[in-house]
Amino acid sequence: MNPEKLAKLQAQGRTGSKGTPRRVIKKVHRAVAQDDRKLQGALEKLALTNMPYVEEVNMFKEEGTILHFRAPKVHSSVTSNTYAVYGRGEEKEMTELVPGILNQLGPDSLASLRRLAQSYQESAAAQAGASPEDDDDEVPALVESFEEATIEETA
Template identity: 40%
Template sequence: MPIDQEKLAKLQKLSANNKVGGTRRKLNKKAGSSAGANKDDTKLQSQLAKLHAVTIDNVAEANFFKDDGKVMHFNKVGVQVAAQHNTSVFYGLPQEKNLQDLFPGIISQLGPEAIQALSQLAAQMEKHEAKAPADAEKKDEAIPELVEGQTFDADVE
Protein backbone atom coordinates (compact mmCIF):
# COMPACT_ATOMS: atom_id res chain seq x y z
CA MET A 1 0.00 0.00 0.00
CA PRO A 2 1.53 3.26 -1.08
CA ILE A 3 1.90 6.11 1.43
CA ASP A 4 0.89 9.59 0.42
CA GLN A 5 3.88 11.79 1.30
CA GLU A 6 1.79 14.98 1.49
CA LYS A 7 -0.58 13.53 4.07
CA LEU A 8 2.34 12.13 6.06
CA ALA A 9 4.07 15.54 6.17
CA LYS A 10 0.80 17.20 7.19
CA LEU A 11 0.24 14.70 10.04
CA GLN A 12 3.83 15.09 11.25
CA LYS A 13 3.42 18.87 11.32
CA LEU A 14 0.21 18.59 13.36
CA SER A 15 1.74 16.09 15.78
CA ALA A 16 4.74 18.35 16.39
CA ASN A 17 2.40 21.03 17.73
CA ASN A 18 0.46 18.61 19.95
CA LYS A 19 2.81 16.86 22.36
CA VAL A 20 1.75 13.60 23.83
CA GLY A 21 2.54 13.26 27.54
CA GLY A 22 3.67 15.85 30.03
CA THR A 23 6.95 17.22 31.21
CA ARG A 24 9.39 14.76 32.67
CA ARG A 25 9.59 16.14 36.18
CA LYS A 26 10.19 13.90 39.16
CA LEU A 27 7.44 13.25 41.58
CA ASN A 28 8.10 14.44 45.10
CA LYS A 29 8.14 11.37 47.24
CA LYS A 30 7.94 11.56 50.98
CA ALA A 31 11.25 10.93 52.65
CA GLY A 32 11.39 7.83 54.83
CA SER A 33 11.09 8.61 58.51
CA SER A 34 12.65 6.87 61.46
CA ALA A 35 9.46 4.93 62.06
CA GLY A 36 11.41 1.68 61.73
CA ALA A 37 13.16 2.17 65.05
CA ASN A 38 9.90 3.16 66.71
CA LYS A 39 8.21 0.07 65.27
CA ASP A 40 10.89 -2.18 66.72
CA ASP A 41 10.60 -0.50 70.11
CA THR A 42 6.81 -0.78 70.02
CA LYS A 43 7.02 -4.47 69.12
CA LEU A 44 9.50 -5.09 71.93
CA GLN A 45 7.31 -3.27 74.43
CA SER A 46 4.25 -5.27 73.35
CA GLN A 47 6.14 -8.56 73.76
CA LEU A 48 7.37 -7.50 77.19
CA ALA A 49 3.79 -6.59 78.14
CA LYS A 50 2.71 -10.11 77.15
CA LEU A 51 5.41 -11.48 79.46
CA HIS A 52 4.23 -9.18 82.29
CA ALA A 53 7.63 -7.52 82.58
CA VAL A 54 8.14 -5.15 85.51
CA THR A 55 10.18 -1.96 85.22
CA ILE A 56 12.87 -1.63 87.87
CA ASP A 57 13.62 1.97 88.79
CA ASN A 58 16.72 3.58 90.31
CA VAL A 59 19.30 1.37 88.61
CA ALA A 60 22.41 3.54 88.45
CA GLU A 61 24.61 1.33 86.28
CA ALA A 62 24.97 -2.17 84.89
CA ASN A 63 28.15 -4.02 83.97
CA PHE A 64 28.49 -7.09 81.77
CA PHE A 65 31.80 -8.90 81.98
CA LYS A 66 33.04 -10.35 78.70
CA ASP A 67 35.34 -13.34 78.23
CA ASP A 68 38.15 -11.20 76.82
CA GLY A 69 38.48 -9.23 80.07
CA LYS A 70 36.55 -6.17 78.91
CA VAL A 71 33.39 -4.82 80.48
CA MET A 72 30.23 -3.53 78.81
CA HIS A 73 29.32 -0.62 81.07
CA PHE A 74 25.79 0.83 80.97
CA ASN A 75 25.42 4.21 82.65
CA LYS A 76 21.88 5.50 83.35
CA VAL A 77 20.32 2.19 82.43
CA GLY A 78 16.65 1.24 82.25
CA VAL A 79 15.75 -2.29 83.28
CA GLN A 80 12.67 -4.43 82.71
CA VAL A 81 12.45 -7.93 84.16
CA ALA A 82 10.06 -10.83 83.63
CA ALA A 83 11.33 -13.21 86.31
CA GLN A 84 8.85 -16.01 85.59
CA HIS A 85 10.20 -16.18 82.02
CA ASN A 86 13.85 -15.62 82.97
CA THR A 87 14.00 -12.48 80.80
CA SER A 88 15.79 -9.19 81.47
CA VAL A 89 15.98 -6.16 79.19
CA PHE A 90 18.55 -3.39 79.62
CA TYR A 91 18.08 -0.03 77.87
CA GLY A 92 20.90 2.42 77.38
CA LEU A 93 24.08 3.09 75.51
CA PRO A 94 26.82 0.61 76.41
CA GLN A 95 30.46 1.57 76.55
CA GLU A 96 33.16 -1.06 76.25
CA LYS A 97 35.78 -0.41 78.90
CA ASN A 98 38.78 -2.18 80.36
CA LEU A 99 38.46 -3.71 83.79
CA GLN A 100 41.04 -1.38 85.35
CA ASP A 101 39.09 1.70 84.16
CA LEU A 102 36.23 0.84 86.51
CA PHE A 103 38.25 0.27 89.71
CA PRO A 104 37.65 0.38 92.71
CA GLY A 105 33.85 0.58 92.50
CA ILE A 106 33.51 -2.62 90.50
CA ILE A 107 35.29 -4.98 92.92
CA SER A 108 32.07 -5.93 94.73
CA GLN A 109 30.53 -7.07 91.42
CA LEU A 110 33.34 -9.41 90.41
CA GLY A 111 32.70 -13.12 90.13
CA PRO A 112 35.21 -16.00 90.06
CA GLU A 113 36.05 -15.51 86.36
CA ALA A 114 36.63 -11.80 86.80
CA ILE A 115 38.85 -12.41 89.82
CA GLN A 116 41.13 -14.48 87.58
CA ALA A 117 41.26 -11.56 85.15
CA LEU A 118 42.03 -9.29 88.10
CA SER A 119 44.97 -11.47 89.16
CA GLN A 120 46.29 -11.42 85.58
CA LEU A 121 45.97 -7.65 85.57
CA ALA A 122 47.92 -7.41 88.83
CA ALA A 123 50.68 -9.60 87.37
CA GLN A 124 50.87 -7.37 84.30
CA MET A 125 51.12 -4.27 86.47
CA GLU A 126 53.95 -5.82 88.50
CA LYS A 127 55.85 -6.62 85.29
CA HIS A 128 55.31 -3.08 84.05
CA GLU A 129 56.54 -1.59 87.34
CA ALA A 130 59.61 -3.85 87.26
CA LYS A 131 60.48 -2.61 83.76
CA ALA A 132 59.95 1.05 84.65
CA PRO A 133 62.99 1.48 86.99
CA ALA A 134 65.27 -0.28 84.49
CA ASP A 135 64.10 2.05 81.73
CA ALA A 136 64.66 5.07 83.99
CA GLU A 137 68.26 3.99 84.66
CA LYS A 138 68.93 3.69 80.92
CA LYS A 139 67.59 7.20 80.37
CA ASP A 140 69.82 8.55 83.15
CA GLU A 141 72.90 7.03 81.52
CA ALA A 142 72.27 8.99 78.32
CA ILE A 143 72.24 12.38 80.13
CA PRO A 144 75.73 13.73 80.90
CA GLU A 145 76.52 15.14 84.34
CA LEU A 146 76.95 18.90 84.71
CA VAL A 147 80.39 20.13 85.70
CA GLU A 148 80.60 22.61 88.56
CA GLY A 149 81.89 26.02 87.67
CA GLN A 150 81.24 25.63 83.97
CA THR A 151 78.84 28.16 82.49
CA PHE A 152 77.54 28.50 79.00
CA ASP A 153 76.88 32.23 79.17
CA ALA A 154 80.31 33.09 77.79
CA ASP A 155 79.77 30.89 74.74
CA VAL A 156 76.49 32.60 73.88
CA GLU A 157 77.94 36.12 73.73
Template identity: 45%
Template structure:
Protein backbone atom coordinates in the same frame (compact mmCIF):
# COMPACT_ATOMS: atom_id res chain seq x y z
CA UNK B 1 10.10 -6.58 15.49
CA UNK B 2 12.41 -4.24 13.76
CA UNK B 3 14.53 -1.58 15.45
CA UNK B 4 12.59 1.43 14.11
CA UNK B 5 9.32 0.17 15.53
CA UNK B 6 10.89 -0.43 18.97
CA UNK B 7 12.37 3.08 19.02
CA UNK B 8 8.99 4.58 18.12
CA UNK B 9 7.29 2.67 20.97
CA UNK B 10 10.05 3.67 23.43
CA UNK B 11 9.70 7.36 22.57
CA UNK B 12 5.97 7.22 23.28
CA UNK B 13 6.56 6.08 26.87
CA UNK B 14 6.85 8.98 29.32
CA UNK B 15 7.83 8.64 32.98
CA UNK B 16 6.99 12.11 34.16
CA UNK B 17 6.08 15.63 33.25
CA UNK B 18 2.86 17.37 32.28
CA UNK B 19 0.12 15.05 31.15
CA UNK B 20 1.59 11.83 32.54
CA UNK B 21 -0.41 9.52 34.78
CA UNK B 22 -0.15 9.95 38.48
CA UNK B 23 1.16 7.30 40.77
CA UNK B 24 -1.71 5.19 42.08
CA UNK B 25 -0.06 4.03 45.28
CA UNK B 26 1.80 6.27 47.70
CA UNK B 27 5.09 4.88 48.98
CA UNK B 28 4.85 4.46 52.76
CA UNK B 29 8.10 4.95 54.65
CA UNK B 30 8.27 3.11 57.94
CA UNK B 31 9.78 4.94 60.84
CA UNK B 32 12.43 3.26 62.95
CA UNK B 33 10.35 3.84 66.07
CA UNK B 34 8.08 0.94 65.09
CA UNK B 35 10.77 -1.53 66.18
CA UNK B 36 11.04 0.18 69.55
CA UNK B 37 7.25 0.19 69.98
CA UNK B 38 7.06 -3.48 69.05
CA UNK B 39 9.80 -4.29 71.56
CA UNK B 40 8.07 -2.31 74.31
CA UNK B 41 4.75 -4.06 73.64
CA UNK B 42 6.44 -7.47 73.79
CA UNK B 43 8.16 -6.55 77.05
CA UNK B 44 4.84 -5.36 78.46
CA UNK B 45 3.28 -8.71 77.56
CA UNK B 46 6.07 -10.51 79.43
CA UNK B 47 5.38 -8.30 82.42
CA UNK B 48 8.62 -6.37 82.94
CA UNK B 49 8.78 -3.68 85.59
CA UNK B 50 11.11 -0.69 85.63
CA UNK B 51 13.71 -0.79 88.38
CA UNK B 52 14.45 2.76 89.54
CA UNK B 53 17.65 4.33 90.95
CA UNK B 54 20.27 2.22 89.18
CA UNK B 55 23.35 4.32 88.50
CA UNK B 56 25.56 1.81 86.69
CA UNK B 57 25.36 -1.60 85.02
CA UNK B 58 28.50 -3.60 84.22
CA UNK B 59 28.41 -6.69 82.01
CA UNK B 60 31.60 -8.72 82.40
CA UNK B 61 33.04 -10.52 79.40
CA UNK B 62 36.28 -12.52 79.25
CA UNK B 63 38.62 -9.62 78.56
CA UNK B 64 36.36 -6.56 78.63
CA UNK B 65 33.52 -4.91 80.52
CA UNK B 66 30.45 -3.35 78.92
CA UNK B 67 29.49 -0.42 81.12
CA UNK B 68 26.17 1.47 81.10
CA UNK B 69 26.05 4.74 83.06
CA UNK B 70 22.56 5.80 84.25
CA UNK B 71 20.72 3.09 82.27
CA UNK B 72 17.01 2.30 82.15
CA UNK B 73 16.66 -1.17 83.67
CA UNK B 74 13.57 -3.34 83.35
CA UNK B 75 13.18 -6.85 84.70
CA UNK B 76 10.77 -9.76 84.82
CA UNK B 77 11.86 -12.29 87.41
CA UNK B 78 9.21 -14.82 86.33
CA UNK B 79 10.40 -14.76 82.70
CA UNK B 80 14.08 -14.51 83.73
CA UNK B 81 14.41 -11.43 81.52
CA UNK B 82 16.47 -8.30 82.14
CA UNK B 83 16.48 -5.32 79.79
CA UNK B 84 19.23 -2.73 80.04
CA UNK B 85 18.91 0.24 77.70
CA UNK B 86 21.21 3.20 77.41
CA UNK B 87 24.53 4.10 75.85
CA UNK B 88 27.15 1.37 76.39
CA UNK B 89 30.90 1.82 76.67
CA UNK B 90 33.31 -1.09 76.22
CA UNK B 91 36.29 -0.82 78.55
CA UNK B 92 39.15 -3.00 79.66
CA UNK B 93 38.81 -4.57 83.08
CA UNK B 94 41.98 -2.98 84.42
CA UNK B 95 40.73 0.52 83.47
CA UNK B 96 37.74 0.39 85.82
CA UNK B 97 39.13 -2.09 88.32
CA UNK B 98 39.42 -0.05 91.54
CA UNK B 99 35.79 1.04 91.42
CA UNK B 100 34.27 -2.37 90.72
CA UNK B 101 36.06 -4.73 93.10
CA UNK B 102 32.97 -4.90 95.31
CA UNK B 103 30.86 -5.88 92.27
CA UNK B 104 32.99 -8.89 91.34
CA UNK B 105 31.46 -12.21 92.27
CA UNK B 106 33.19 -15.53 92.90
CA UNK B 107 33.19 -16.41 89.20
CA UNK B 108 35.10 -13.24 88.32
CA UNK B 109 37.74 -13.62 91.01
CA UNK B 110 39.58 -16.07 88.76
CA UNK B 111 39.61 -13.46 85.98
CA UNK B 112 40.94 -10.92 88.48
CA UNK B 113 43.74 -13.30 89.43
CA UNK B 114 44.69 -13.80 85.76
CA UNK B 115 44.63 -10.04 85.23
CA UNK B 116 46.95 -9.47 88.19
CA UNK B 117 49.40 -12.04 86.78
CA UNK B 118 49.35 -10.36 83.35
CA UNK B 119 49.88 -6.95 84.94
CA UNK B 120 52.93 -8.20 86.85
CA UNK B 121 54.39 -9.70 83.65
CA UNK B 122 53.93 -6.41 81.78
CA UNK B 123 55.80 -4.29 84.35
CA UNK B 124 59.53 -4.18 83.68
CA UNK B 125 61.76 -5.14 86.61
CA UNK B 126 63.00 -2.08 88.48
CA UNK B 127 66.77 -1.82 88.82
CA UNK B 128 68.81 0.26 91.25
CA UNK B 129 70.92 1.86 88.50
CA UNK B 130 69.26 4.52 86.36
CA UNK B 131 69.29 3.87 82.64
CA UNK B 132 70.82 6.15 80.03
CA UNK B 133 67.37 7.47 79.00
CA UNK B 134 66.69 8.69 82.53
CA UNK B 135 69.91 10.76 82.54
CA UNK B 136 68.90 12.63 79.37
CA UNK B 137 65.77 14.03 80.97
CA UNK B 138 67.55 15.57 83.93
CA UNK B 139 68.62 19.22 83.96
CA UNK B 140 72.42 19.57 84.17
CA UNK B 141 73.90 21.26 87.20
CA UNK B 142 75.07 24.84 86.80
CA UNK B 143 78.73 25.65 87.24
CA UNK B 144 79.33 28.20 89.97
CA UNK B 145 79.65 31.72 88.56
CA UNK B 146 78.17 30.88 85.14
CA UNK B 147 74.71 31.66 83.84
CA UNK B 148 72.99 30.77 80.62
CA UNK B 149 73.38 34.33 79.34
CA UNK B 150 77.17 34.33 79.78
CA UNK B 151 77.48 30.93 78.10
CA UNK B 152 75.44 32.20 75.14
CA UNK B 153 77.55 35.37 74.85
CA UNK B 154 80.76 33.32 74.93
CA UNK B 155 79.55 31.07 72.11
CA UNK B 156 78.58 34.10 69.97
CA UNK B 157 81.94 35.82 70.60
CA UNK B 158 83.99 32.86 69.40
Protein backbone atom coordinates in the same frame (compact mmCIF):
# COMPACT_ATOMS: atom_id res chain seq x y z
CA MET C 1 21.40 24.96 26.14
CA ASN C 2 22.75 28.45 26.47
CA PRO C 3 25.54 28.63 29.14
CA GLU C 4 24.61 32.19 30.13
CA LYS C 5 21.00 31.18 30.75
CA LEU C 6 22.13 28.13 32.72
CA ALA C 7 24.41 30.25 34.95
CA LYS C 8 21.52 32.66 35.55
CA LEU C 9 19.23 29.80 36.64
CA GLN C 10 21.88 28.43 39.00
CA ALA C 11 22.34 31.82 40.61
CA GLN C 12 18.63 32.00 41.45
CA GLY C 13 18.87 29.03 43.82
CA ARG C 14 15.61 27.39 42.77
CA THR C 15 15.39 23.64 42.47
CA GLY C 16 12.41 23.57 40.15
CA SER C 17 10.57 25.83 37.78
CA LYS C 18 8.94 29.17 38.49
CA GLY C 19 6.64 29.07 41.49
CA THR C 20 8.46 26.33 43.40
CA PRO C 21 10.02 27.05 46.78
CA ARG C 22 13.62 28.12 46.75
CA ARG C 23 14.78 25.61 49.30
CA VAL C 24 13.64 22.13 50.09
CA ILE C 25 12.92 21.70 53.78
CA LYS C 26 13.92 18.30 55.02
CA LYS C 27 11.83 16.96 57.85
CA VAL C 28 13.63 14.74 60.31
CA HIS C 29 11.47 11.81 61.35
CA ARG C 30 12.19 10.34 64.71
CA ALA C 31 11.79 6.60 64.52
CA VAL C 32 13.10 6.15 68.06
CA ALA C 33 9.68 6.51 69.67
CA GLN C 34 8.22 4.03 67.22
CA ASP C 35 11.02 1.54 67.87
CA ASP C 36 10.52 2.01 71.58
CA ARG C 37 6.82 1.20 71.21
CA LYS C 38 7.65 -1.95 69.29
CA LEU C 39 10.13 -2.96 71.97
CA GLN C 40 7.58 -2.31 74.71
CA GLY C 41 5.07 -4.49 72.86
CA ALA C 42 7.59 -7.32 72.54
CA LEU C 43 8.49 -7.06 76.24
CA GLU C 44 4.80 -7.23 77.18
CA LYS C 45 4.40 -10.42 75.15
CA LEU C 46 7.23 -11.96 77.19
CA ALA C 47 5.51 -10.83 80.43
CA LEU C 48 8.47 -8.69 81.48
CA THR C 49 7.92 -5.94 84.02
CA ASN C 50 9.85 -2.71 84.43
CA MET C 51 12.53 -2.61 87.14
CA PRO C 52 12.87 1.00 88.28
CA TYR C 53 15.83 2.51 90.14
CA VAL C 54 18.57 0.58 88.36
CA GLU C 55 21.54 2.95 88.20
CA GLU C 56 24.01 0.89 86.19
CA VAL C 57 24.52 -2.53 84.61
CA ASN C 58 27.91 -4.14 84.04
CA MET C 59 28.36 -7.23 81.88
CA PHE C 60 31.73 -8.90 82.19
CA LYS C 61 33.25 -10.44 79.06
CA GLU C 62 35.78 -13.27 78.95
CA GLU C 63 38.55 -11.15 77.43
CA GLY C 64 38.51 -8.83 80.47
CA THR C 65 36.45 -5.98 79.07
CA ILE C 66 33.18 -4.80 80.55
CA LEU C 67 29.99 -3.75 78.77
CA HIS C 68 28.87 -0.82 80.94
CA PHE C 69 25.35 0.67 80.82
CA ARG C 70 24.81 3.92 82.73
CA ALA C 71 21.13 4.57 83.60
CA PRO C 72 19.74 1.64 81.56
CA LYS C 73 16.14 0.56 81.18
CA VAL C 74 15.74 -2.89 82.68
CA HIS C 75 12.76 -5.24 82.38
CA SER C 76 12.62 -8.60 84.08
CA SER C 77 10.62 -11.72 84.66
CA VAL C 78 11.92 -13.24 87.86
CA THR C 79 9.89 -16.44 87.46
CA SER C 80 11.48 -17.29 84.11
CA ASN C 81 14.90 -15.74 85.00
CA THR C 82 14.75 -13.40 81.99
CA TYR C 83 16.17 -9.89 81.90
CA ALA C 84 16.12 -7.28 79.15
CA VAL C 85 18.63 -4.44 79.40
CA TYR C 86 18.64 -1.67 76.85
CA GLY C 87 20.13 1.76 76.60
CA ARG C 88 23.47 3.20 75.60
CA GLY C 89 26.25 0.74 76.36
CA GLU C 90 29.97 1.41 76.35
CA GLU C 91 32.76 -1.12 76.21
CA LYS C 92 35.33 -0.28 78.88
CA GLU C 93 38.45 -1.82 80.34
CA MET C 94 38.34 -3.24 83.84
CA THR C 95 40.91 -0.70 85.05
CA GLU C 96 38.51 2.18 84.33
CA LEU C 97 35.78 0.79 86.59
CA VAL C 98 37.75 -1.09 89.28
CA PRO C 99 36.94 0.95 92.42
CA GLY C 100 33.19 0.93 91.79
CA ILE C 101 32.79 -2.69 90.71
CA LEU C 102 34.76 -4.61 93.33
CA ASN C 103 31.56 -5.79 95.03
CA GLN C 104 30.19 -7.03 91.66
CA LEU C 105 33.15 -9.24 90.78
CA GLY C 106 32.62 -12.98 90.76
CA PRO C 107 35.27 -15.73 90.87
CA ASP C 108 36.00 -15.54 87.12
CA SER C 109 36.32 -11.77 87.18
CA LEU C 110 38.53 -11.88 90.25
CA ALA C 111 40.92 -14.15 88.38
CA SER C 112 41.12 -11.71 85.49
CA LEU C 113 41.60 -8.87 87.98
CA ARG C 114 44.54 -10.77 89.51
CA ARG C 115 46.07 -11.26 86.05
CA LEU C 116 45.59 -7.57 85.33
CA ALA C 117 47.26 -6.57 88.61
CA GLN C 118 50.15 -8.98 87.97
CA SER C 119 50.75 -7.61 84.48
CA TYR C 120 50.59 -4.06 85.85
CA GLN C 121 53.19 -4.89 88.52
CA GLU C 122 55.45 -6.54 85.94
CA SER C 123 55.25 -3.55 83.62
CA ALA C 124 55.91 -1.15 86.51
CA ALA C 125 58.91 -3.22 87.61
CA ALA C 126 60.25 -3.31 84.05
CA GLN C 127 59.93 0.45 83.75
CA ALA C 128 61.52 1.06 87.15
CA GLY C 129 64.40 -1.34 86.44
CA ALA C 130 65.16 -0.04 82.96
CA SER C 131 64.82 3.70 83.44
CA PRO C 132 67.80 4.55 85.75
CA GLU C 133 70.35 2.70 83.60
CA ASP C 134 69.06 4.11 80.32
CA ASP C 135 68.73 7.66 81.63
CA ASP C 136 72.36 7.78 82.84
CA ASP C 137 73.68 7.02 79.37
CA GLU C 138 71.62 9.70 77.66
CA VAL C 139 72.14 12.60 80.10
CA PRO C 140 75.40 14.51 79.52
CA ALA C 141 77.73 15.31 82.39
CA LEU C 142 77.05 18.60 84.13
CA VAL C 143 79.66 21.36 83.93
CA GLU C 144 80.17 23.95 86.59
CA SER C 145 80.11 26.98 84.32
CA PHE C 146 78.16 27.10 81.09
CA GLU C 147 80.19 30.05 79.86
CA GLU C 148 83.48 28.11 80.06
CA ALA C 149 81.88 25.19 78.20
CA THR C 150 80.77 27.45 75.35
CA ILE C 151 84.20 29.05 75.16
CA GLU C 152 85.82 25.59 74.96
CA GLU C 153 83.42 24.56 72.19
CA THR C 154 84.16 27.62 70.10
CA ALA C 155 87.92 27.18 70.50
